[in-house]
Amino acid sequence: MTDITHLVELLTVLLLAVFVGFEVISKVPTTLHTPLMSATNAIHGIVLAGALLIVAAVFGADRGPLLGTLAVAAVTLGAINVFGGFAVTERMLQMFRRKEDRK
Amino acid sequence: MNVAIDIANLVAIALFIYGLHELNSPATARRGNRLAMLGMAIALTGIVLHTQGVGWQAAIIGVAIGAAVGVFAALKVKMTAMPQMVALYNGAGGGAAALISTVQYPIATQAGSMDGVVAVSLVLSAIIGAISFSGSIVAFLKLQELMTGRPVTYPGQQIVNALVLLSIAGLAIWFVATLGTMPAWGFAALLAAALLLGILFVLPIGGADMPVVISLLNSFTGIAVAITGFEVDSTLLIICGALVGASGTILTVAMSRAMNRPLTNVLFGAFGAAAGSEPAGGGAGGPQQVRSTGADDVGVMLAYANKVIFVPGYGMAVAQAQHSVKALADQLEKRGVKVLYAIHPVAGRMPGHMNVLLAEANVPYNQLLDMDDVNTEFPTADVALVIGANDVTNPAARTVASSPIYGMPILDVDKAANVVVLKRSMRSGFAGIENPLYELPNCSMLFGDAKASVEALTAAVKAL
Numbered sequence: 001m002t003d004i005t006h007l008v009e010l011l012t013v014l015l016l017a018v019f020v021g022f023e024v025i026s027k028v029p030t031t032l033h034t035p036l037m038s039a040t041n042a043i044h045g046i047v048l049a050g051a052l053l054i055v056a057a058v059f060g061a062d063r064g065p066l067l068g069t070l071a072v073a074a075v076t077l078g079a080i081n082v083f084g085g086f087a088v089t090e091r092m093l094q095m096f097r098r099k100e101d102r103k
Numbered sequence: 104m105n106v107a108i109d110i111a112n113l114v115a116i117a118l119f120i121y122g123l124h125e126l127n128s129p130a131t132a133r134r135g136n137r138l139a140m141l142g143m144a145i146a147l148t149g150i151v152l153h154t155q156g157v158g159w160q161a162a163i164i165g166v167a168i169g170a171a172v173g174v175f176a177a178l179k180v181k182m183t184a185m186p187q188m189v190a191l192y193n194g195a196g197g198g199a200a201a202l203i204s205t206v207q208y209p210i211a212t213q214a215g216s217m218d219g220v221v222a223v224s225l226v227l228s229a230i231i232g233a234i235s236f237s238g239s240i241v242a243f244l245k246l247q248e249l250m251t252g253r254p255v256t257y258p259g260q261q262i263v264n265a266l267v268l269l270s271i272a273g274l275a276i277w278f279v280a281t282l283g284t285m286p287a288w289g290f291a292a293l294l295a296a297a298l299l300l301g302i303l304f305v306l307p308i309g310g311a312d313m314p315v316v317i318s319l320l321n322s323f324t325g326i327a328v329a330i331t332g333f334e335v336d337s338t339l340l341i342i343c344g345a346l347v348g349a350s351g352t353i354l355t356v357a358m359s360r361a362m363n364r365p366l367t368n369v370l371f372g373a374f375g376a377a378a379g380s381e382p383a384g385g386g387a388g389g390p391q392q393v394r395s396t397g398a399d400d401v402g403v404m405l406a407y408a409n410k411v412i413f414v415p416g417y418g419m420a421v422a423q424a425q426h427s428v429k430a431l432a433d434q435l436e437k438r439g440v441k442v443l444y445a446i447h448p449v450a451g452r453m454p455g456h457m458n459v460l461l462a463e464a465n466v467p468y469n470q471l472l473d474m475d476d477v478n479t480e481f482p483t484a485d486v487a488l489v490i491g492a493n494d495v496t497n498p499a500a501r502t503v504a505s506s507p508i509y510g511m512p513i514l515d516v517d518k519a520a521n522v523v524v525l526k527r528s529m530r531s532g533f534a535g536i537e538n539p540l541y542e543l544p545n546c547s548m549l550f551g552d553a554k555a556s557v558e559a560l561t562a563a564v565k566a567l
C-alpha cells in the first residue's frame with residue numbers, strides 16, 4: 001500500500017534527521033555524556049506514540065484479548081521509557097545546577 | 104485537525120532538537136531537558152488527538168503503570184546505579200518497539216496493507232527492538248551485580264552467535280518473501296532468536312566495557328524506533344529515532360576510541376577473559392611487592408603539597424565517597440593546596456559517570472580535567488591520589504605490548520612525585536590484569552573502603 005513517493009519522502013526525512021543528530025550532538029562535552037545519553041534515551045521514548053497508535057488500532061476493532069494485552073504492554077514499556085528517562089535525566093542535571101548557582 | 108497534529112509534531116521535533124543543542128553546555132543542560140519534556144508532552148497530545156481517544160481506557164492503564172514504575176524507580180535509585188537505570192529504560196523502549204511490530208503484524212495482514220515496505224520495517228524493528236530489550240536487561244544484571252560482571256565465554260561461542268544470527272536472517276527473509284503469510288510460529292521464532300541474540304551478545308562483554316554497550320544499545324533502540332516510524336507511517340518516530348540512533352553511534356565510537364580499541368574488539372574480543380590467567384605485568388607472576396601506608400602519613404603528604412590530583416574511579420562510586428572526597432578537597436584548599444580531578448573517559452561505568460558523581464558533591468567543574476589536559480599536570484603534581492581507579496592508571500598500557508590493554512590511553516599518575524592508591528584489596532580491576540603501578544618506588548597503597556579511607560585522610564589533614 002505504501003506509495004513510492006511517500007516512501008522517498010520518509011527516507012529523506014530519515015536522512016536529514018540523522019545528519020541533524022550528528023551535528024547537534026557531536027559537540028557535547030564529556031562532562032555531559034551521561035545526561036546526554038539519558039536524555040536521548042528519554043527521547044526515543046517517543047515509541048510511546050507508536051504504542052498509542054497501536055492501541056487505537058487494536059481497540060478500534062475487536063481484535064481479541066491477546067493483541068489487546070500486547071498493545072497495553074507496549075504502552076506500559078513506552079511510558080516507562082519516557083517518564084523514567086526524563087526523571088533520571090532531570091535528577092542528574094539538578095546536580096549541575098546547584099553548582100551553577102554557586103559559581 | 105490533521106494540520107493541527109502536524110504542527111504539534113513540528114513544534115515537538117523543534118523542541119527535541121533545540122533541547123539536545125542546549126545539552127551542549129552545563130549551564131543550559133537543564134533547560135534542554137525541560138524543552139525535550141515539553142516537546143514530548145506536545146507530541147503525545149498530538150497523538151491522542153490523532154487517535155481521537157479510541158481505546159483511551161487501555162492507553163491510560165498502560166501509561167499510568169509505566170509512568171508510576173518509571174518515575175518511582177528514577178527517584179528512588181542511588182546515583183551510583185544511574186547507568187543500569189538508563190540501561191533498563193532503554194530496554195523498555197526496545198521492548199515497546201518489538202511489541203508494536205508483534206501487534207502490527209496481524210493487523211496489517213488482516214487489513215491487506217502488508218507490502219514489502221511494511222514487512223521489512225516490521226521485521227527489522229522487531230529484531231532490533233528485541234535485541235535491545237534482552238541485551239539491556241543483561242547489561243542491567245551485570246552492572247547491578249546480580250550476575251557476574253566478568254565476560255562469560257565458552258567454546259564455540261562465535262559459532263553459536265553466528266548460527267543464531269543466521270537463523271534470524273533466514274526467518275526474516277522468509278517473513279518478507281511471503282509478506283507475513285508464513286505460519287505465525289515463524290514470527291514467534293524470529294522474536295525468540297532475536298531475544299537470545301541480545302543475551303548472547305552482551306554476555307561475553309565485561310563490566311569495564313558496559314559504557315560502550317549501553318551506548319550502543321541506546322543507539323539500537325533509536326534505530327528500532329525510527330524503523331517503527333516507517334511501520335506506523337509517523338515522521339515523528341522516524342525523526343526522533345534517527346536523532347537518537349545518530350547520537351548513540353557517536354557516543355559509542357567516542358568511547359571505543361578512548362579505549363583505543365576498535366568497536367569490533369570491544370564487542371567480540373571477550374576482553375579480560377583470557378587475560379586473567381596470565382600475569383600481564385611482565386613480572387614473575389608472584390604476588391606483587393607493594394608498600395602499604397597509613398592515613399596519617401598520607402595526610403601529611405597531602406597537607407604540605409602544592410598540587411594534588413585526585414583520580415576517581417569506580418571504587419569511589421561503589422563506596423559513595425564523592426562527598427567525602429569533596430570534603431577532603433575543601434580541607435586541602437583551605438591550606439592553599441591546589442586540587443584537580445583527573446577524569447578518564449572510561450572511568451566508572453558510563454561516559455561522564457565520574458563527572459555526575461562529583462557534580463553531585465558540588466565539585467566545581469573547572470577542576471575536572473579531561474585526560475589530555477590532566478596528563479600535562481601530573482609531572483608537576485606532588486601527589487596523585489587514586490581513589491578506586493585501577494585499569495585507567497595502568498602503565499602497562501604504555502609499555503607492555505602483550506597486555507590486553509596495551510595502547511589504551513591512560514592517566515599518567517606514575518609521573519607524579521608521589522602516588523597514593525586507595526584500594527579495598529589487591530584484587531585486580533575489571534580488566535582482570537595486574538597493575539605494575541603498585542610496585543613503583545613512588546607508589547604506596549592505602550587499603551580500605553574508599554569512603555572510610557578518604558574520611559580518615561580528611562581527619563588527618565584537619566588534625567595538622
